[in-house]
Amino acid sequence: MRDIMDTNPQTLPRDSSTFSPEINAEIRRAADTGIYDIRGGGAKRKVPHFDDLLFLGASISRYPLEGYREKCDTSVVLGTRFAKKPIELKIPVTIAGMSFGALSGPAKEALGRGATMAGTSTTTGDGGMTDEERGHSEKLVYQYLPSRYGMNPDDLRRADAIEIVVGQGAKPGGGGMLLGQKITQRVANMRNLPVGIDQRSACRHPDWTGPDDLEIKILELREITNWEKPIYIKIGGARPYYDTALAVKAGADVVVLDGMQGGTAATQDVFIENVGQPTLACIRPAVKALQDLGMHRKVQLVVSGGIRTGADVAKALALGADAVAIGTAALIAIGENDPKWAAEYSKLGTTADAYDDWHEGKDPAGITTQDPELMKRLDPVEAARRLRNYLAVMTLECQTIARACGKSHVHNLEPEDLCALTIEAAAMAGVPLAGTSWIPGQTGF
Amino acid sequence: MQTVDLANTPLRELNTALQAQAVTTNQTQWEVLNPKGAHAIAVGLDAPIEVTVNGSTGYYCAGMNKQATINVTGSAGPGVAENMMSGTVVIEGDASQYAGATGHGGLLVIKGNASSRCGISMKGIDIVVFGNIGHMSAFMAQSGNLVVLGDAGDALGDSLYEARLFVRGSVKSLGSDCIEKEMRPEHLEILRDLLERSGADARPEEFKRYGSARKLYNFHVDHAGAY
Ligand SMILES: Cc1cc2nc3c(=O)[nH]c(=O)nc-3n(C[C@H](O)[C@H](O)[C@H](O)COP(=O)(O)O)c2cc1C
Numbered sequence: 170m171r172d173i174m175d176t177n178p179q180t181l182p183r184d185s186s187t188f189s190p191e192i193n194a195e196i197r198r199a200a201d202t203g204i205y206d207i208r209g210g211g212a213k214r215k216v217p218h219f220d221d222l223l224f225l226g227a228s229i230s231r232y233p234l235e236g237y238r239e240k241c242d243t244s245v246v247l248g249t250r251f252a253k254k255p256i257e258l259k260i261p262v263t264i265a266g267m268s269f270g271a272l273s274g275p276a277k278e279a280l281g282r283g284a285t286m287a288g289t290s291t292t293t294g295d296g297g298m299t300d301e302e303r304g305h306s307e308k309l310v311y312q313y314l315p316s317r318y319g320m321n322p323d324d325l326r327r328a329d330a331i332e333i334v335v336g337q338g339a340k341p342g343g344g345g346m347l348l349g350q351k352i353t354q355r356v357a358n359m360r361n362l363p364v365g366i367d368q369r370s371a372c373r374h375p376d377w378t379g380p381d382d383l384e385i386k387i388l389e390l391r392e393i394t395n396w397e398k399p400i401y402i403k404i405g406g407a408r409p410y411y412d413t414a415l416a417v418k419a420g421a422d423v424v425v426l427d428g429m430q431g432g433t434a435a436t437q438d439v440f441i442e443n444v445g446q447p448t449l450a451c452i453r454p455a456v457k458a459l460q461d462l463g464m465h466r467k468v469q470l471v472v473s474g475g476i477r478t479g480a481d482v483a484k485a486l487a488l489g490a491d492a493v494a495i496g497t498a499a500l501i502a503i504g505e506n507d508p509k510w511a512a513e514y515s516k517l518g519t520t521a522d523a524y525d526d527w528h529e530g531k532d533p534a535g536i537t538t539q540d541p542e543l544m545k546r547l548d549p550v551e552a553a554r555r556l557r558n559y560l561a562v563m564t565l566e567c568q569t570i571a572r573a574c575g576k577s578h579v580h581n582l583e584p585e586d587l588c589a590l591t592i593e594a595a596a597m598a599g600v601p602l603a604g605t606s607w608i609p610g611q612t613g614f
Numbered sequence: 615m616q617t618v619d620l621a622n623t624p625l626r627e628l629n630t631a632l633q634a635q636a637v638t639t640n641q642t643q644w645e646v647l648n649p650k651g652a653h654a655i656a657v658g659l660d661a662p663i664e665v666t667v668n669g670s671t672g673y674y675c676a677g678m679n680k681q682a683t684i685n686v687t688g689s690a691g692p693g694v695a696e697n698m699m700s701g702t703v704v705i706e707g708d709a710s711q712y713a714g715a716t717g718h719g720g721l722l723v724i725k726g727n728a729s730s731r732c733g734i735s736m737k738g739i740d741i742v743v744f745g746n747i748g749h750m751s752a753f754m755a756q757s758g759n760l761v762v763l764g765d766a767g768d769a770l771g772d773s774l775y776e777a778r779l780f781v782r783g784s785v786k787s788l789g790s791d792c793i794e795k796e797m798r799p800e801h802l803e804i805l806r807d808l809l810e811r812s813g814a815d816a817r818p819e820e821f822k823r824y825g826s827a828r829k830l831y832n833f834h835v836d837h838a839g840a841y
Contacts, residue, residue: 203835317716317735320697322658322678349832361718361737361756362775366831369773371754375734376693376712382673385653389674392629393658 206438207346209271209527209537211339211430211475211497216447218430218475219484221594222587223603226573234572241568242578245492247469248330248399248422251391255399255422256308256330258492259288260564261579262482265427265473265494266312266332266403268294270347270356271434271527272500274301276536278549279503281306283556287564292332292494294434295345295370297359298324305549310401313390316345316370318360322393330423331390332401333383335374335412338431338474341405341445345370346435351530353539383419401425406446406474410454417459417468425494426455428474432497434537435528448474448485450597456489465489466580479566486567487582488598502559503552504534616641621648625655635661637681649675651691656684659701676703679720692729695722698739704812711748714741717758723812730767733760736777742812752779753789761808763816771824779824780805782816788824795825 184190195206227233234241248255264284269277271294282305284291290308297319303309311328313320325331336342347356347368357364377386387400402416403425416424428448433441452472459465472485473494485493497505506514508521513533517524527537535546571579574586588603589595595602596609606612618628628646635641644665649655653672656665659682667675670688680699689707698717705713708726715731717739724732724741730748733741736755746764753769755777765783772789778801779792788794805818829837 203838204833317697317737320716321699321718322660322680322697325678363831366775367833371735375731375753376674376696376715382692385673389654389657389677392625392654393633393678395630395633396626 207348207435207528208438208441208525209432209434209436210441210525211432212442212445214442216429217449217591217593217597218447219449219481221449221590222484222598222600223590224483224487224570224574224586225588227575231575233575234577236569236572239572240577241572243564243568245469245580247401247471247492250422250464250468251396251420252330252399252422253395253397254329256290256310258290258308260560261486261492261567262287262476262560262563263289263310263471263492263494264291264499265431265496266292266294266310266334267496267500268296268345268347268434269299269302269359270294270296270351270539271537273535273538273544273547274299275544275547275549275552276500276503277302278305279547279552279556280499281309282549282553283499283503283560284308286553286557287560289560290329293328295334295347296356298328299359303327312403314345314370315372315374316360317375318370325390325398326394328398330399330401331394332403332425333386333390333421334403335416336403336405336407336427337433338405338427338429338445338448339433340436340440341407342372343436343440343444344372346528348435348528348530351528351539356539380415380419383415387420399423401471403427405429405431406448406451407444409446409451410458413455413458413470414462417462417464421468423469423471424455424459425471425473426451426490427494428472430475431473432500447597448472448476449594452485452488452490453597453599459489466491479563479568480570482563482567483570483579483582484587486579487586488584491580498559499556500536502556503536504547504555505532505536507534510534615643615645617645617647619647620650620652620655625652628655629657632656632659632663632665632682635659635663637661639663649686649688653691656682659684662701670707679703689726690724694724695720695739698722708745709743713743714739717741719758721808721811723814727764733758733777736760740808742808742814744814746783749786750789752777752792755779759804759808761805761812761814761821763814771826773830774824774826776826778804780821781824782821785822785824791827791830792824793827795823797821797823 245258285307292310310330314334349365399422401423402421404412406428429445469491472490510533530538532538535543587600646667649669651672657677660680664683666685672691674693676684676695683702690705690709692710693712695703696715698720700720704723709724709728711729713732714722716735722741724743727745728747732747732751738758742761749767752771756775762781766785769789771792802818
C-alpha cells in the first residue's frame with residue numbers, strides 16, 4: 170500500500186469554483202442561524218467600474234493647461250431649475266446621506282465639519298436631523314425618506330436642500346434596516362420607537378405612488394419651504410433612463426443616482442450583491458434622459474456608488490455628471506476599518522478593510538456604532554481634518570486630469586476624453602475600446 | 615374673518631399668507647373659497663389660527679400642520695394632514711388614502727369614511743374616523759391612537775409598533791403581528807377623551823382594542839413567515 174502511494178503522485182486538493190469555500194461557509198452559516206446575512210458596505214463582487222476607463226490626455230489636436238498656473242475651476246451649483254436658493258459648492262464632491270443611528274454622533278459631526286471646511290455639503294439620513302449635524306454643516310441636505318423618522322417642518326425649513334429618497338444603489342427596491350443593538354434611547358426617541366427593537370423602514374413612501382403623485386408631493390414640500398430649497402430625488406441604479414426622466418417630469422431640481430457599489434448601513438448581502446446595475450452602467454442612460462428632455466446641466470446629476478479617487482470623480486463628470494457623492498470613502502477617510510484596530514477586528518472574526526458588520530454596532534473605530542465607549546474613540550475635529558484633506562486630494566487629482574485634457578472647468582470633461590480597457594466598459598460608458606474607434610452597440614467594429 | 619378666494623388667488627399667495635401668521639396674530643379666522651380639489655392647501659402652518667376650507671381639497675391638505683385648526687367642509691384627497699405635528703384637522707366629508715400618514719401629533723377627525731392606509735406609519739397623531747376605514751390602515755403605525763366608529767378593512771395594523779387601534783364595528787382581517795388586546799381602564803379613558811374632543815356619538819365600552827403582539831420586534835426564524 171505504502172509503495173503504491175509513494176509511486177503514484179496525488180492530485181492536489183481542489184476547491185470548486187461553484188461551491189467555493191466562501192459559498193460553503195455561507196451555506197453552513199444559513200443552516201446554523203436560519204437568517205440571511207446582513208451587512209454594511211456595498212457590492213464586493215467585481216463589476217465593470219471606472220478603473221476600466223482611461224483618459225486620453227492632450228495631444229497635437231488638444232492642448233493641455235499648465236498645472237497650478239492655469240485655472241481649472243471646480244465649483245458646482247445644484248438646484249438651478251426651480252429653487253430660489255440653489256446650493257453653491259466649491260468642489261464637485263458631496264457627502265452622501267448616512268443616518269444618525271447607523272453612524273455615531275461624533276461621526277456625523279466629523280462629516281459635517283469636514284464637508285464644511287472643504288466647501289461642500291453633507292446629508293442627513295434615515296433617522297432625522299440632529300442639532301450637532303445642523304450646527305456643524307454649513308450646507309446640509311435633509312433626506313425625505315419613506316420612514317419619515319423625525320420628519321418635521323422645522324427641520325425641513327432649516328435644511329439647505331431636500332432629498333426625496335426613492336432608492337439606494339445598494340438596494341434598489343429595499344427599505345431600511347437598523348437592528349435593535351443600535352436603537353439606543355436617543356435613536357429611539359428620534360424615531361418614535363421603543364428602545365432595542367429591530368427597525369425596518371418601509372421601502373415605499375407612505376403617501377405617494379408613482380410620478381404623478383410625486384409631482385404633487387414636491388409641490389407640497391415647495392409650498393412648505395417657500396420654494397427656496399432645491400429638491401433632489403435620489404434613485405438607485407435600477408432603470409436609470411426612465412427613473413431620471415420621471416424624476417425630471419415630477420419636478421426635481423437635482424437627480425442623485427446611486428449605483429450598485431453604493432454603500433449601505435445594513436442590508437441583506439443577497440440584495441447588495443444581486444440587485445441593481447453598476448454605477449458605470451447607470452451614468453450614460455441617465456445623461457441621455459436629461460439630454461433627450463433638454464435638461465442636461467439644467468437639472469443637475471449627482472452620481473454615487475464606489476467613488477474613491479479624483480480619477481473616479483473626473484470619469485463620472487466626463488460621462489456627464491455634475492457632481493459626485495461619497496459615503497464609504499468618507500467613512501474610511503475618518504477612520505473606518507483602520508488597520509490600527511487590527512487586533513480588535515480579529516476578535517470580531519474579521520480583518521481591517523474587510524469589516525462590514527456595521528449593523529452590530531461594535532465598530533472598533535467608533536463610527537458605525539451607538540456604544541458610548543466606542544464612540545469616544547472618534548475625535549470629530551481630527552476626523553474632520555482627515556476628511557477635508559481627503560476631499561482636497563480628490564479635487565486636486567480631478568483638476569490634474571482635467572488640465573491634462575485641456576479643460577478650464579472640470580465640467581468641460583467629456584466622453585471624447587475617454588477610452589475603455591474592456592469591451593464591457595466600452596459598451597456601458599459609451600466610449601471607444603482603447604486602440605479602436607469601436608463603441609459596442611453604437612458603431613461597427 | 616379673512617377670506618381668500620382660490621378662484622382668483624394663486625395657491626402660493628394663500629399659503630404665504632397663512633404661514634406668515636405669528637403665534638400672536640389677531641387674524642385668527644380664515645376662510646378659503648373655491649378650493650375645487652387643489653393640492654397642498656394650508657400646508658406648513660404654524661400658528662393657532664382657524665382656517666375653514668369651503669369645499670373639497672386635493673392631495674396633502676393641512677400637510678405638516680402645527681398648532682392650526684383646519685376644517686374642510688367637503689371631502690379631502692390623499693394624504694390629508696400628512697405628518698401633522700399638532701393642532702386639529704376636521705374633515706366633514708370623506709378622506710382618501712393615507713389620511714394622517716406619519717403624523718407626529720395633533721388630532722385628525724374624519725366625519726365620513728377614510729380610504730386605505732389611514733394612519734399609515736403614524737407617529738403620535740390621534741385619528742378619529744366616524745365611518746369606515748379601508749385596507750392596510752395603521753400599517754407600521756408607531757404610536758398614537760386610531761379610533762374607528764365603523765368597520766375596518768383588510769390587514770388592519772400590519773407590522774404595528776406601539777400605536778393603539780380602537781374599532782367599534784367589524785375588522786375584516788388583522789395584519790401581521792396585530793392582535794386584539796384587553797381594554798383596560800386607561801384605554802377607556804383615552805377613548806372617552808378622544809370621542810369627546812372629536813364630538814363623536816359613541817361610548818368607549820362599544821369598542822375593541824387592537825395592538826402589536828410584538829413578535830416581529832426582533833428577528834426570530836420561527837416567525838419568518840410573518841414578515
Ligand atoms: C453607513 C451608511 C449609511 C447610509 N445611510 C443612508 C441613508 O440613511 N439614506 C440613504 O439614502 N442612503 C444611505 N446610504 C447610502 C449613501 O447615501 C450613498 O448612496 C452610498 O454610500 C454611496 O456609495 P459609496 O458608499 O460607494 O460612496 C448609507 C451608506 C452608508 C455607508
